[in-house]
Amino acid sequence: MDILSDTIAAIRTGSPSSGLFIRHAPWGRRYPVVPGAGFHVVLQGSCWVVPPRAEPIALGVGDVLFxxxxxxxxxxxxxTSPVTETAYPGEPREIAGPGVRTALLCGAYELGRRRSHPLLNELPEFIHVPARPGRDPALRGAVDLLAAEVAEPRAGSDAAIPAILDTLLLFVLRAWFDEQARDRAGGWAGAFADPSVAAALRAMHDDPAHAWTVPELSAAVGVSRATLARRFTATIGEPPLSYLTRWRLLTAARLLGETDAPLATIAARVGYTSEFAFAKAFKREYGVPPGQYRRGAEAPSTVAV
Known part of the structure; x- marks a missing residue:
């Protein structure tokens, strides 16, 4: 997998969910904090998102909010409309009324509460991807597919909807990072746009068990050690080998939660020559030994969408 897909796979848990909601003006819905990521897509009408500590954002047809x-x-x-309802599992999907009709496609992704990655950590609380003619056609196609499956479920929809939701998540993030790259922003957008940094990331993601060194990485990507270290730290926010440790332990956390592999096997898969060294590094990162982390691995949570 590429770096973005690889990262999302490492922090995802459970299955995504979505629903179509129809409201007639005036209406107002409160969305509490959810243990994961959420999104809204406006299919018909318009609305406003009101964050508790930021300016309201106007949403129109085709806009995506992540x-x-x-x-x-x-x-x-x-x-001027009051908030009269709170999102909760099993709520009515449509509430009739005399006012203007708004159709919203809302969804949520379960993310590991104890896993984190700087790629997502650097994102703002709200990402608005407005509908623009000719921009992000793949994202628009995913939105259309998802809306059709949710509005009129058919044979195979139970399999199609989670797959489209996974695709939508990647396309939203791609649209955001592409926009940041066009604005010459730093961070992970800058990392994806820098061939040497992207190649170094790919090498570490492809083979986290390898005993990488900065000289070896720089030779593999074709730049000097100083250049790689400077560019990598400027965009990612930490030196190459610090990121390698982070990625190894995040991969280990995913394997602990998703497999029954012995600790020694997981240690070897992420580049540790002994189970003791692995356990020490893991506890330093996550606060608990690997075995305890596995016993307390996240169970899927119920999220209102």
Whole structure:
């Protein structure tokens, strides 16, 4: 997998969910914090998202709003409408009324609460991807597919919807990083746009068990050690080998939660020559030994969408 797909796979748990909601003005919904990431897509009408500590954001038809850390917020049809309901599992999907109709596609992704990655950590609380003619056609295609499957489920929809949701998540993030790269922003957008940094990341993701050194990485990507170290730290926020340790332990956390592999096997797969060294590094990163982490691995949570 590429770096973005690899990272999402490492922090994802459970299955994504989505639902179609129809409201008639005036309306206002409160969305509490969720243990994962959430999104809204406006299919018909318009509305406003009101974060608790930021300016309201106007959403129109085709706009996508993504919350990487499931931040709480309100959705209202106009700035003067009161909040009269709170999102909860099993709520009515449509509430009739005399006012203007708004159709919203809402969804959530379960992310490991004890796993983190700087790629998602650096994202803002709210990412607004407005509908723009000719921009992000793949994202628009995914939105259309998802809306059709949710509105009129058919044979195979139970398999199709989670797959489209996974695709939508990647396309939203791709659209965001592409926009940041066009603005010549730093961070992970800059890392993806820098061939040497991207190649070094790919090498470490492809083979975390390898005993990488900065000289070996720099030779593999074709730049000097000083250049690689400078570019990598400027975009990623930490030196190459510090990131390698982070990625190894995040991969180990995923394997502990998703497999029954022995600790010695997991240690070897992520580049540790002894189970003791692995356990010491893991506890330093996650606060608990690997075995305890495995016993307390996240169970899927119920998320209102």
């Amino acid at each position: 919350m990487p850390r499931g931040a709480d917020h309100d959705l209202i049809d106009s700035p």
